[in-house]
Each structure stands twice: as C-alpha cells, then as structure tokens.
Amino acid sequence: MVESKACALLRTLAATGSLAPLPEDASATELAEVARDQGLVGLLLAAIERDGSAWAAPIAEGLAARRRADLVRTLGQIGLGTRVLALLEARGIRGLPLKGAVLAETVCDVESDRPMSDVDVLALERWPEAKAALREAGFAEVARGDHAWAFRDPDGNGVLELHRSVVSAPGLFPLDAEGLWARSRQGRGQLPRLPSPEDLLVQLALHAAFQHGLVLSLVQWLDFRRVLEREAVDPSCLLALAAAARAEVPLAAALLVAEAVVDAPVPVRAPLPEGLRRWLEPRLAAPLSFIAPSPPALARARWELCAGRRTELLWRTLVLPETPEGDESLPARVAFAFGRALRLALGSPPPAPSLAAHDLGEPPAAAAGAEVPFGEELLRDCLASFRHVRLSVTGHCMEPALRHGERVHLVGAARRPPRLGDVVLARQKEGLRLHRLVWGPPLAPSGSPWRTKADRGRRLDPPLAAEDVLASVEVVEARPWESPRRAGRALLSLAGGIAARLRSGGGAEASP
Amino acid sequence: MVGRTIGAGYVLVPLVDRGADLDSTLSLTRVAAFIWEQLDGMRTGAAVVDAVVERFDVERPRAEADYLELVETLLGLKAIVPVSPRGR
Numbered sequence: 001m002v003e004s005k006a007c008a009l010l011r012t013l014a015a016t017g018s019l020a021p022l023p024e025d026a027s028a029t030e031l032a033e034v035a036r037d038q039g040l041v042g043l044l045l046a047a048i049e050r051d052g053s054a055w056a057a058p059i060a061e062g063l064a065a066r067r068r069a070d071l072v073r074t075l076g077q078i079g080l081g082t083r084v085l086a087l088l089e090a091r092g093i094r095g096l097p098l099k100g101a102v103l104a105e106t107v108c109d110v111e112s113d114r115p116m117s118d119v120d121v122l123a124l125e126r127w128p129e130a131k132a133a134l135r136e137a138g139f140a141e142v143a144r145g146d147h148a149w150a151f152r153d154p155d156g157n158g159v160l161e162l163h164r165s166v167v168s169a170p171g172l173f174p175l176d177a178e179g180l181w182a183r184s185r186q187g188r189g190q191l192p193r194l195p196s197p198e199d200l201l202v203q204l205a206l207h208a209a210f211q212h213g214l215v216l217s218l219v220q221w222l223d224f225r226r227v228l229e230r231e232a233v234d235p236s237c238l239l240a241l242a243a244a245a246r247a248e249v250p251l252a253a254a255l256l257v258a259e260a261v262v263d264a265p266v267p268v269r270a271p272l273p274e275g276l277r278r279w280l281e282p283r284l285a286a287p288l289s290f291i292a293p294s295p296p297a298l299a300r301a302r303w304e305l306c307a308g309r310r311t312e313l314l315w316r317t318l319v320l321p322e323t324p325e326g327d328e329s330l331p332a333r334v335a336f337a338f339g340r341a342l343r344l345a346l347g348s349p350p351p352a353p354s355l356a357a358h359d360l361g362e363p364p365a366a367a368a369g370a371e372v373p374f375g376e377e378l379l380r381d382c383l384a385s386f387r388h389v390r391l392s393v394t395g396h397c398m399e400p401a402l403r404h405g406e407r408v409h410l411v412g413a414a415r416r417p418p419r420l421g422d423v424v425l426a427r428q429k430e431g432l433r434l435h436r437l438v439w440g441p442p443l444a445p446s447g448s449p450w451r452t453k454a455d456r457g458r459r460l461d462p463p464l465a466a467e468d469v470l471a472s473v474e475v476v477e478a479r480p481w482e483s484p485r486r487a488g489r490a491l492l493s494l495a496g497g498i499a500a501r502l503r504s505g506g507g508a509e510a511s512p
Numbered sequence: 513m514v515g516r517t518i519g520a521g522y523v524l525v526p527l528v529d530r531g532a533d534l535d536s537t538l539s540l541t542r543v544a545a546f547i548w549e550q551l552d553g554m555r556t557g558a559a560v561v562d563a564v565v566e567r568f569d570v571e572r573p574r575a576e577a578d579y580l581e582l583v584e585t586l587l588g589l590k591a592i593v594p595v596s597p598r599g600r
Binding site: 062064065066067068069070071072073076156158377378379381382385386387388389390391392407409 | 516518523525526527528529530531532533534535536537538539588589590591
C-alpha cells in the first residue's frame with residue numbers, strides 16, 4: 001500500500017472515528033508503520049480492538065507494544081517538563097509547559113495518545129537565567145534556535161526545548177507573559193500549571209501555521225479537535241487573545257485546515273488575507289497535503305500569513321534578540337542579520353551550531369580511565385545483543401539527512417562494518433555523536449585513523465580509531481525507503497572540511 | 513521488555529521489531545530489579561514479597577509497598593499481565 005493510502009485511511013479514522021476496511025492491495029504492517037509515524041498508534045489500536053477486524057489481528061500485538069513504549073516515554077517526558085518547571089521556580093522564574101505535554105495530560109485518554117519528540121517549556125521571564133539554571137543542573141545543550149534552545153536531560157528522559165517565544169522570529173507575535181500566567185490553571189497530573197485552553201489553541205495555531213507552514217502530523221492536527229471538543233473554550237476570549245498576540249490570521253488558517261484534515265469543530269471564523277485565501281483554497285480540497293511528510297511551503301506560508309506585516313517579518317526573522325552565541329549587543333546582532341540575509345539570499349544552509357548537536361550521552365567526567373557513562377554502556381550492550389537499537393535524533397547538524405526528533409535504527413559495527421558515507425555513531429572527546437563517516441573503509445588504509453563530520457558542520461571532527469565507531473544508521477523510520485548512506489556526499493564533505501582547515505591556517509591537520 | 517544489568521544499575525528495555533528501543537527505557541532500583549526478576553508467572557505476590565524480605569532484610573510492610581508500587585507501574589505500562597491461578 002502506498003503511504004498516501006495508509007495516511008488517507010488514518011485521516012478518516014482521526015476525522016470520523018471509523019476505521020475503513022483495508023483495501024485488497026494493502027498491507028496492515030505498512031498501515032501500522034504510518035500510524036506510528038503519525039502518532040496515531042493508540043487511536044488505531046482502539047479502533048481495531050473495537051471493530052475486531054480480522055485483517056488487523058497480526059499488527060495488534062505490535063501496536064500494543066508500541067503504545068506501551070509510548071506511555072513509558074511520554075510519562076518520562078512529562079516528568080522531565082515538571083522537573084524543569086520546578087528548577088525554574090526554585091530560581092523565581094515563572095514557566096509554563098507548551099503543546100504536547102499539556103495535551104497529553106489534559107485532552108488525551110492516556111498519555112501515550114500524544115507521543116512527542118521532545119518536551120517544550122516556555123520561560124516567561126529572565127531568559128538568560130533560565131538557560132543558566134538548566135546548565136547548572138547538568139543539562140547538556142544540544143541545539144539553539146531563534147525561539148528555543150534544546151537541552152538533553154542528564155537523567156535520560158530525552159530532550160527539553162526551553163522556549164523564549166512560541167515560534168521563530170521572537171516578537172512578531174507578542175507574548176503577554178503576565179496574561180499567560182494570570183490565565184494559567186492548576187494541572188491535573190504531574191505538571192503543576194497549564195496554559196488556559198484559549199492560550200493553548202493560539203499557541204498550537206502559531207506553531208502549525210507559522211512554524212510548520214500548515215504541515216503537521218495527524219496527531220498534531222487532532223490536537224485541535226481534542227482541545228475544541230474536550231475543553232471549555234470561550235470563542236470571544238480566544239479571538240481577543242489571538243488579537244493581542246497579533247495571531248488572528250494564523251489562528252483562522254490553522255482552524256480552517258484542522259477542520260479540513262480532522263473535522264475539528266471550528267468555534268470562530270475570521271477573514272483571511274486575499275493571498276492566503278487563494279493559496280489555501282485549492283489545498284483544502286486535498287487535505288493530505290497538510291500532513292507530514294508532505295513538504296511545507298514554509299516561506300510562502302509565512303509570507304501570506306504576514307500580509308501587511310512583511311517588513312516586520314523580515315526584520316524579526318533577521319535581527320534576533322541575541323546572536324546564537326548569546327551576544328545581545330546591537331552590532332553583533334546586525335552583523336549576524338547581514339550574514340543570515342546573505343545565506344537566505346544564496347539559499348545556503350545556516351552554519352552548524354557551535355556545540356555538536358547530536359549529543360547522545362554525557363561526555364566522560366574525566367580523561368583516560370574514566371568510567372563509561374551509563375547511557376553509553378547500555379547502548380553498547382544493546383548493540384551487541386540485539387539486531388538493532390532504536391533511538392531519537394537530537395539536534396539539527398545532520399539535516400536534511402537526519403532531522404531533529406526522527407527515530408533511527410542503529411546497527412552495531414560488529415554486525416555491519418561501517419563504510420565511507422554511512423552516518424555513524426562515534427565516540428568523540430565531547431561524547432557520542434551521529435555524524436557522517438567521510439574518511440574510512442574502503443578508502444582508508446587499514447589501521448589509519450577515520451574521520452567524521454556533521455553534514456552542516458564546516459570542520460572535520462578530530463581523527464578517531466575504528467573502535468570508536470560504535471554503530472551506523474541503517475534506517476530512518478520516517479523514510480525507510482531512503483538509504484542514509486551517501487558516499488559522494490561524504491567525499492564532498494571531506495573536501496569542504498579540508499578546505500576549511502586550510503583557510504583557517506590548520507594545514508598541518510588537513511590530510512585525512 | 514527485557515531487563516539488562518548495566519554496571520551497578522538495572523534497566524528495562526522495550527523490544528520493538530527485534531530491536532531495542534532506547535527511547536523508552538525504565539531504570540529500576542535494586543529492589544525493583546529483584547522483584548522484576550521474580551515475576552515469572554508462577555510465584556504468587558506473597559511469595560515475591562517473602563523473597564524480598566529475605567533478600568533485603570526489610571520489614572514486610574515496606575516490602576509489600578515496594579512490590580505493589582512496582583506491579584502497579586508495570587501493569588500501567590502493560591509490561592506485565594495478571595495470570596489467574598488456573599492459568600498458571
């Protein structure tokens with residue numbers, strides 16, 4: 001069955017609650033895989049158990065196992081969000097959870113119905129101190145964005161995104177910190193406080209429309225329906241909050257698409273700018289175009305969403321409150337803005353973050369002789385014992401080959417010897433990294449050092465021995481048909497790394 | 513789920529499609545790991561608690577509380593299922 005057929009079947013399930021019969025040429029296994037990618041394992045399993053469809057029997061056990069795993073993971077993630085909120089509160093910093101964690105605890109029957117790649121917490125004040133609080137508590141920074149920084153939990157519960165604003169281009173949609181806090185309500189589960197349903201909807205709409213160009217997974221579209229059906233949403237309050245956040249258009253657009261995709265009961269309708277209406281209308285007739293992995297027309301979506309505010313859109317996109325290095329001075333911000341404008345004009349990717357972004361474990365506490373970190377030891381044990389190991393990618397430095405939050409299958413080096421072009425899990429001085437092997441077998445002479453590099457990085461990683469490469473990525477779950485191996489790309493990347501080294505005067509280390 | 517002893521720790525690892533899912537592991541205390549290993553579908557809860565009391569030299573109420581807490585967690589995760597006496 002092609003993926004779109006599976007996606008269409010699941011969309012109907014999300015919209016109507018009914019599971020249509022599986023077409024004759026369809027594969028139940030593929031349907032289960034798409035359900036997993038779309039975050040609808042629980043919904044599909046419930047429908048299968050309710051209907052007792054014979055064709056679904058072979059996948060029911062796998063779906064149940066997945067739901068159990070999702071529950072463990074989601075509860076751990078909510079616990080992580082709760083700990084971070086307590087950490088901030090201890091410093092007198094107010095924070096609120098965003099999106100998935102809130103939805104899992106409020107509008108889902110069980111937390112596993114709302115799987116998420118990471119946990120989002122919004123710091124309502126004192127952003128620099130909030131970041132410092134996480135660092136001092138042992139959180140390892142793994143990626144920086146305009147609106148949020150990602151940190152890995154030292155206790156192993158995944159990645160937390162600490163937000164300064166709901167979406168990119170901070171300030172474009174003003175954040176009323178005092179109002180958000182005043183309207184927030186007491187949590188019913190682990191999370192101490194939750195945003196009001198109306199604030200939650202505005203945040204979901206901004207995230208869907210502005211951050212993702214109106215292309216989301218099915219479970220994310222289902223969020224709208226669940227909130228609108230299960231929370232007491234006050235339409236006039238919703239409109240007033242959207243107006244205050246200058247988010248009327250993103251809200252109207254997101255609700256319109258949620259209605260088309262999952263039949264969300266839209267409580268308010270606002271007029272759309274003419275350009276956005278013309279762009280959306282033909283797409284609303286084909287709702288699958290709003291479901292990932294359909295490619296989002298992000299720039300076009302943002303342009304249309306910001307009709308009448310496009311100068312501000314450009315300004316807020318280019319001139320950030322601080323540079324990625326944390327410099328808040330105007331000259332540094334303007335210099336960064338020029339660099340970013342140039343890159344956007346040339347269509348080149350942004351530079352790699354200053355920290356390596358694929359941190360899968362804490363670096364050793366000391367140099368030689370230090371104990372292997374618990375996470376790495378577990379990883380080594382599982383790589384040796386099982387056919388593959390599955391885990392989530394964090395960071396952006398391997399995009400588009402590996403995207404933040406994607407799940408990959410790693411196969412141990414003993415089972416599948418790494419080859420040039422593979423994305424490999426390697427032990428670097430700073431910890432474990434998923435980077436591309438740009439110099440290694442079959443080209444590297446036996447016994448000579450290997451080299452790795454992030455696809456979006458400029459420099460080669462330090463030389464490493466073959467035994468430091470633990471595993472290679474066999475498959476990216478979201479795109480099982482694509483091989484992550486790219487030998488040509490590896491050689492180009494190697495050449496780029498050598499050139500960067502030569503330009504910076506490091507010629508002595510230029511050879512692989 | 514399978515249990516793995518890693519150094520001084522014990523971790524439950526879900527198995528998915530013949531692979532280990534490291535996104536969803538569960539770390540257990542020493543007592544919890546011991547209880548997990550006793551859950552073979554044959555022993556009764558009382559027998560497991562007896563074994564905990566004997567192994568860790570703790571008061572029975574404390575062992576019962578530890579047992580119930582873990583079993584409740586594992587049942588919630590559907591990592592274990594109740595077995596009727598007839599089914600044993």
